[in-house]
Every structure is written in C-alpha cells, then in structure tokens.
Amino acid sequence: MKPRTVFFLNHLSCYLNSLADSLSQMGHRVCYQTSWNFAEIEAGLRHFRPELLLTVGYDKAMHEAPLERVPELCEKYRIAHVYWATEDRIHFELISRPMVNRLKPDLVWTIHPACVPIYNRIGLAAAYFNFAFNPRRFPMKHGKIEETYDVVLIGHAHLETRTYRYESLRQLLYPLIRSGLRTDVWGGGWNENAELLLREYGAVIPPEWLHGPVPYLRTAELYRQSRIVLGVQNAEDQVTQRTFEILGTGAFMIASRTPELETLFEHGQELVLSSGPEETLELVRHYRDRAGDRAKIGARARAKVLDLHTYRRRLRDVWALTEPHIEAKGR
DSSP, X not given: OOOOXXXXXXXXXXXXXXXXXXXXXXXXXXXXXXXXXXXXXXXXXXXXXXXXXXXXXXXXXXXXXXXXXXXXXXXXXXXXXXXXXXXXXXXXXXXXXXXXXXXXXXEEEESSTTHHHHHHHTTOEEEEOOOOBOTTTSOOOOTTSOOOEEEEEESOOOOSSOOHHHXXXXXXXXXXXXXXXXXXXXXXXXXXXXXXXXXXXXXXXXXGGXXXXXXXXXXXXXXXXXXXXXXXXXXXXXXXXXXXXXXXXXXXXXXXXXXXXXXXXXXXXXXXXXXXXXHHHHHHHHHXXXXXXXXXXXXXXXXXXXXXXXXXXXXXXXXXXXXXXXXXXXX
C-alpha cells in the first residue's frame, strides 16, 4: 500500500481514534481538521496538499455547513474524496443519500453491503467498509485489573428513530432494572428521554446508576473494569462499532441474539447471546460470579477480533478500490 497524505475532516473522537489513527499506523500521513469553517479547511488543503479527503457520517456541524463547497475544493486541489457512510443502512434515506448528494464524493465506503448497489444505481462508486477495532486504543483486559462494576452499558439512548435498538434494550437492559440488578449506564439522552422510556418499558433507571456521557477513550477502561458489558444493537443485520471494541478489549459481553452476531461470533465461545428478558437475567446471574469462564470467553473474543475485525485489515481490503480514485484525481 502506497503511503498517502490524508486530510481527515471530522471532529468526533470515535472516528479520529479508530479509523484515522489506524491509517496513521499503516504509514499514511494523516492531517486532522475538526471544524467546518471553509476558510480554515481551504487553508489546510493548501498547506498539506493531501491526496485524499476523508469525511465521515453526520453531525450537526456538517448539517449546517455549506457542503456544496467540498466538491469545488476537491476539484481545485485535485483531491480524491471518500465519504464513509456510517449511518447506513438504517438512515440511508434520511442522512446518507442527502449527504452524498451534497458532498459528491468520488467513492463511498458504506457499513452495509446491501447499500453498495444502491449507491451504484444513483451513480456513485461504493465499497463495503464496516466498523472495526483499533487495538492501540483498546488494550487487553487481564487479571490484574480490578472489576469495579458488575454490569455496564455504554452508549447514548439514541431513541429518535424506532429501530431494533428498542427491542435490544427491552431484552438486555430493562429486565435488569426491573429486577434491581445494578447496571451502570454511561451515555447521553437517558435522562432527557426518561418519560419515553417509562412509557415504553414501564421502569425508570435509578439516578445513581446513570453517569452521563463518557469520553470515547475512557470506554476502554470501563470495559476492562466490568464483569459484564451489555451489547445493545441497533439492527439485526449489522453490529455497532462498540461491539468490536468491547469484544476486542477481551471484555465479557452479553448481547441480543441477532443473525449478524451469530454469523460473526460463536455463542458461548466469544460472547453470550440472549433472546429475551428472562434469558438475560439467567445469563447475568450465571456468569456474574464465574470470573474464569468470563475470562476465557473474553480472551477468545479478543483473538477473533484481532484476527478478522481490525481497521488495518479492513483498510487493506478496501484500499485496492480506493487507490484508483486517488490516482485518477492526481492525474
């Protein structure tokens, strides 16, 4: 893989410390721009002269920015542009399609393989590039680390759209709340959606269990300090980035039984899957005091993720489809 200069236009720590950091580990020169001020963006492009511009997903700052200027700058400075569509497949129509219509990238990396032909039909080159794991940011869990928490859930509420996440929360989190099995929850939106959650699940998360948002890089520490981590999922045919990070850390995870998780990992070997509230309670009670079993499952999970699901591996696979766009724009 030829080293390239990459201009990474994003401010979110979860992408800067996963994809961007992995690119730098592979020998690419990665320049970071965290604001959507176009005077600053153009100054950065002019100074660093990147060969590839990489934009990611969606946030409020992107929504409010004049994104139509991006293709103009890419043409002016002869830069290939890749957009990583991290809102696929769930929010393809609401977010991804409007974003690519405005950004006009040379290539779309999508986290869902079924979206590749959809992008092709609207005239865009696309490649499957799923979430993955960056081991440099998520050190291995080992026996010397004290397990401070019994059960942990890390993640924002994300209830704006009714997705499989509602069902996953019903299966994993709320049986523990109703049974009084302490589950420490980090993330935003839980207090703000308290009434909705009460109507939906008939229970309230005790205030002392809620810790609010947590910096992305601290999540690795929390996974290592937990006996059990809940793997809430947003879709049955996709997995979250946190899934790879929890398992890659070597933490013990109980997740919703979805077709995609059953395809990627083996129940009872690398994680434990639950089909409903009662099963979740049984699994938590069974594994909570079985440190040896949890450690063995966590170690196998880390080995599987390191073998098959790192960003470095995924980048090697997708780069053969990306390089021609860099070459073409450079010429």
